[in-house]
Amino acid sequence: MKKFLKSPWTISIGSTLLGFLLTVLYDFAKGKHVFSTIKAVFTTLYDWIVLSLNFQIRVWWILLALAVLVVIRCIILHNKQEQSDERPAFLDYTSDRFSKWKWSWEWNFSSLEQKWQVSNLHPHCPKCDTPMLSDKYESYFKCPRCKYDSGYENIEKSYEVEAVIIDNLDRRFRSGKSL
Ligand SMILES: [Zn+2]
Structure with missing residues (x-):
């Protein structure tokens, strides 16, 4: 048995096999890591969408947003009016x-x-x-x-x-x- 283990052929085949097994294990671990990252990304995205859809909006937020939009529109219209009034002599x-x-x-x-x-x-x-x-x-x-x-x-x-x-x-x- 000792002779068999010490044989150069056995050592050569053994190290090749070990190298192959290590590569397979590494790839498997790597693949698992990549899949778990993708899964985590999708889970986060899903959670975010569910959270957004279930987000409770207060009525005063909408009213405030509308008021801001009205003010911005008034400012733009006022500026346009001023520009059209500036008629070159x-x-x-x-x-x-x-x-x-x-x-x-x-x-x-x-x-x-x-x-x-x-x-x-x-x-x-x-x-x-x-x-x-x-x-x-x-x-x-x-x-x-x-x-x-x-x-x-x-x-x-x-x-x-x-x-x-x-x-x-x-x-x-x-x-x-x-x-
Ligand atoms: Zn004439």
């Missing part, structure tokens, strides 16, 4: 006489560029004040009412007039004058 500047004719326009706020822009800019007939029509190149203008014809010489272009409008505002802003 230059929005009243919608017509002027330039080198040749009177021009009128509107202001549109571009949400894309986050700035006010001149729009619907057109010259008025020097004889009857009617907005004049032009070709798409603005090479001439004509009055649809009295048939005034600008001809092709000394034409004011809308992009030039727009630049002067912006410059007028810049100059007034720099000099501190209100419109």
Whole structure:
């Protein structure tokens, strides 16, 4: 028997078997640990859900929450109202006489560029004040009412007039004058 135990073959097989058994035991213990953690997590989650659903809410809590929501809503609406009341003064500047004719326009706020822009800019007939029509190149203008014809010489272009409008505002802003 002693001879058998001392045999190199027996020692080799024995240590391999022991190593295998230890690995199986370790894995089993590890697996058990992982499963117990998962189980603990689910149990806690379940307990929490049951506790939340059974939680007793007092009526005054709901009333307080509603009151807070109403106050927040009032503050937001008040701020919006104040913002809409802050209308820039230059929005009243919608017509002027330039080198040749009177021009009128509107202001549109571009949400894309986050700035006010001149729009619907057109010259008025020097004889009857009617907005004049032009070709798409603005090479001439004509009055649809009295048939005034600008001809092709000394034409004011809308992009030039727009630049002067912006410059007028810049100059007034720099000099501190209100419109
Ligand atoms: Zn006219």
